[in-house]
Amino acid sequence: MMTQVLKARAGIITEEMEAVAADENLDVEFIRLGVAEGRIVIPRNKNRKEFKYCGIGEGLRIKVNALIGTSSSLDDMEMEARKLAIAEEAGCDSFMDLSTGKDIDGMRKQSLSLAHVAVGSTMIYQAGIEAIEKYGSVVNMREEDIFEVIERQAADGLDFMAIHCALNMDVIKRMRTTGRVTDVVSRGGAFLTGWMLHNQKENPLYEKFDRVLEILKAYDVTLSLGDAIRPGCLADSLDGAQLQGMIIQGELTRRAQEAGVQVMVEGPGHVPLNHVDATMRVQKRLCNNAPYYILGTLATDVTPGYDHISGAIGGALIGACGADFLCYLTPAEHLGLPTEEDVRTGVITTRMAAHIADIAKGNKQAWARDLEMAKARVALNMDRQIKASLYPEPLKAAAVTDNGDHGCAVCGSGCAAQVAAEYFGIA
Structure with missing residues (x-):
């Protein structure tokens, strides 16, 4: 199949490229070249109907991602539909459905039917929850179950997918020797770390990365290389485990680009402001200038209830230093699931951060x-x-x-x- 990036390399201008060029007020050839070289991605599953496409990457406005999803403690699909509408009204460029409730497939199909922007997921959540239901524990998850979930979600139409491929045994060994304070704070990373240590096996998503790429390429799903080992507090920023994970992200980024799969790279979490520039420079250098997707950035650990403000401060700086995509933080971060008003506040504060960063970068x-x-x-x-x-x-x-x-x-x-x-x- 001719994916977006393969078309770009062949000199083909797609409707997605034209839409992004018009939105950014840029020449479409600039967009095509950026996609061809892996510096820009345009998430769009071949099975999705038309929606408001967004370009993410070098030379473009910084984009904002929101999060919605059911859970075992709050399983209300109607509420999540309202959150989706609120997030779009507030100006998000995409959102991720992180559902772990009873009907994950149904929730995803609802999100895709309602969305007017790109839709993503973290696939290991569903694989882990289904393993608990089938086998009683995440550590009993079958390798084939993981790949079946990727295929299922891709076939449903997800435009981008966070997949924790850059976690392997070497990273876990490194983490055990660095004196890390928070260990693994990524939920998907924790699922896989537990599975790997219990079964004494390598991460299937790393070991069989080519199979992951085959599935994504078939549906033209953009790979978001999950940051399984991101620092969960300022004290862990730029420790050996994080750097080891960044090196592996870089290796996998190049393999994805060579395979004709669009790829962006997830980055940290908790980063003191004096580490922001170094983090960005290292990540971009290692990952061949692929778009960088930030989970935050939280500039302090001590503001529960106000982490959307801390995240906006960190997000503005890391955006000015070269980040391309900011995932929102809401006032509920570290407290619980966000309310509808939390979603609105999260998008607003993160869009402010993105705009401030765009100013600093000289965006016209x-x-x-x-x-x-x-x-x-x-x-x-x-x-x-x-x-x-x-x-x-x-x-x-x-x-x-x-x-x-x-x-x-x-x-x-x-x-x-x-x-x-x-x-x-x-x-």
Whole structure:
């Protein structure tokens, strides 16, 4: 099958490339070349109907991913449908269905039927939950079950899939010697680590990576190389285990690219700000400049209930340093499952971080938007301010409460911008 990346290498311009070029206001040849070289991915399963395609990677605006999904403690598919709609309304570019409730297949099909953006998953969740149901424990999971789940989810239409292929016995051995504080915080990584140690076998997703690629290539699913060994606290950032995992991610990235499978790389979690630039440089260097998908970034460990703010701070910096894709954090991080309002807040704060990072990277669209806001404020034009705002609702509310003769509800007739504009004759 001619995947998106193989078409790009053959010089073929696809509808997905054209849509991304138009959205980014870039020449389509720039997009095609980026996809061909593995610096840009456009997640789109061959079985999906048309939706709002998003390009992720070098030279593009930073994209934002949301998370939804049922669990054993909160198994409400109708609520997750509402969360999906809220996430899209707030401006997410994609979302992942991480369901572990009773009807994982049904939930995934519901998500795909409702979504207007790219949809992903972490496949090992379903494989692990089904192993518990069938055999009583994750460690009793059969290798064939893992590959069957990948095939099933790909056939259903998932556009990208987080698969923890870069975890192997060498990484686990390294972790045991580094004095790691939090061990394995990735749920998928924990499932596989437990299975590997109990069965004294190599990770099938690493050992049979070519088989993973065959399935993904058949459906043109974008591989998201899962970060099974990411640091779960600041103290573990850039330790030996993380670096070992990054090296393996790099090796597998190149193999996926050579096979004609689109691939992006998942990155850490908890990273002190002074480690952000080094983390980005090492990851991009090792992974042949593949798009980098950040799970955070959390800049401190001590803000439960406010981790969306910590994540926005870290996300803005790591985005400015070269990250391409930010997974949101909500106020519920480290507390429990997010409410519908948590989902909205998570998307808003992460989009803010992405925009701030785009400004720092010199993105022309981001700069133009901020410049338009500045000019609209000087011109006291509330309609233009509303149009330029990332989230215009607060401005709309302010405009309603204003007395109607001023464009700023904060300082009224004493507005410094208005006085200065009149003085310099530019009012």
